[in-house]
Amino acid sequence: MRYALIGCGRISTNHITAALANKLEIVAVCDIDRSHMQSLLSRHQLDKDLTIQRFESYKDMIEAVKPELVSIATSSGEHASIALYCIEHGINTIIEKPMAMSLRDADAIIEASERTGALVSVCQQCRFNKAVQKARLALEQGRFGKMSHASINVYWHRDKAYYDHDAWRGTWAQDGGCLMNQCIHGADLLRWMMGTEIDTVYGVTRNHLHQYLETEDVGLAVIQFKDGTIGTLEGSGNVFRENLEETLYMFGEKGKVKLGGNSANNVEVWDFSDPRPGDEETSKLNEPAPNVYGHGHVRLFADVIDSIENHHAPYVDAHAGRSALELILAIYKSQKTGLPVKLPLDDFSTMEMRK
Numbered sequence: 001m002r003y004a005l006i007g008c009g010r011i012s013t014n015h016i017t018a019a020l021a022n023k024l025e026i027v028a029v030c031d032i033d034r035s036h037m038q039s040l041l042s043r044h045q046l047d048k049d050l051t052i053q054r055f056e057s058y059k060d061m062i063e064a065v066k067p068e069l070v071s072i073a074t075s076s077g078e079h080a081s082i083a084l085y086c087i088e089h090g091i092n093t094i095i096e097k098p099m100a101m102s103l104r105d106a107d108a109i110i111e112a113s114e115r116t117g118a119l120v121s122v123c124q125q126c127r128f129n130k131a132v133q134k135a136r137l138a139l140e141q142g143r144f145g146k147m148s149h150a151s152i153n154v155y156w157h158r159d160k161a162y163y164d165h166d167a168w169r170g171t172w173a174q175d176g177g178c179l180m181n182q183c184i185h186g187a188d189l190l191r192w193m194m195g196t197e198i199d200t201v202y203g204v205t206r207n208h209l210h211q212y213l214e215t216e217d218v219g220l221a222v223i224q225f226k227d228g229t230i231g232t233l234e235g236s237g238n239v240f241r242e243n244l245e246e247t248l249y250m251f252g253e254k255g256k257v258k259l260g261g262n263s264a265n266n267v268e269v270w271d272f273s274d275p276r277p278g279d280e281e282t283s284k285l286n287e288p289a290p291n292v293y294g295h296g297h298v299r300l301f302a303d304v305i306d307s308i309e310n311h312h313a314p315y316v317d318a319h320a321g322r323s324a325l326e327l328i329l330a331i332y333k334s335q336k337t338g339l340p341v342k343l344p345l346d347d348f349s350t351m352e353m354r355k
């Protein structure tokens, strides 16, 4: 399958790794900065491969190489316009999270994908963590019994050097704050596990330690699901010195689970009233990862390829991308208005936080 990458920065190495692992034919890469393409290809020993074309304009690239699959790993504010261009050209598209900065753009992506038949998947790759998959299976098997509540805690460290490196970070137009950038995986996990139907979101955000940014560096939310269960989300880049954890707790009448590690990649507690074969092994499941991005891109790309070849929806589709985005935007709207926010949200954009 002919594949091209748009955006060759920090996360792009996971995209190339995923493309190589899944035997995609890499036909082109694109970046507005040529040096980023060069260093990405060098890192993967692909810089001498003349079959991989290089473009500074994604439109020129689409025109010239007509890929069957693209992935978009640019700064977040560029995702929607680039995705819409690719989808309108009938190209299957993997979009880095967040899929867009507004619900209007997310809805436009969904509409264009349904109309053109181009498949869309969003890199909410933590769903593919082995620990997360185990918890999801236990949930689908009804092992928790009646659910009570759940919580996601993203305690990470992002310092001034991280923000100084790229001007787009911590801006409402291109990034959003720690909730939109770092915590959207957690928002996705919480909502996916507890049921996508949310009634009300109560959110509070602050900027305490990164006052040179437009956006928040810590945020808390209480989420009331339509079935009566409740959840909390706590996220921050303000943790001193280094990342501490991304932890998901799930509590039901007949079971409790705690997934920990840096990005919900380890099982720390696994306890159910109906012990089953494999529980002992699951309770010790650790999936070490070199960074918080984990191994999920390889699995997400594999799923997308299978979805294209076998004509089914991807595991993390555009609706999943919209759900996670909607939850973060609801927290922002609650902070902005000082009021609880009812879902569904018709539209809200990070740019409304700037007014």
Ligand SMILES: NC(=O)c1ccc[n+]([C@@H]2O[C@H](COP(=O)([O-])OP(=O)(O)OC[C@H]3O[C@@H](n4cnc5c(N)ncnc54)[C@H](O)[C@@H]3O)[C@@H](O)[C@H]2O)c1
Pocket (backbone or CB within 6 Å): 006, 007, 008, 009, 010, 011, 012, 030, 031, 032, 033, 036, 056, 058, 073, 074, 075, 076, 077, 078, 096, 097, 098, 123, 124, 125, 166, 181, 292, 293
């Ligand atoms: N899924 C994950 O776990 C994960 C992890 C890190 C980053 N991300 C997301 O990936 C995206 C990129 O993050 P990053 O840390 O790699 O950022 P980065 O700044 O390191 O890389 C972005 C690259 O996109 C290029 N670019 C910007 N606009 C472009 C355009 N119009 N056309 C072509 N290239 C363009 C930039 O020159 C840069 O090389 C962000 O949306 C971020 O939220 C996801």
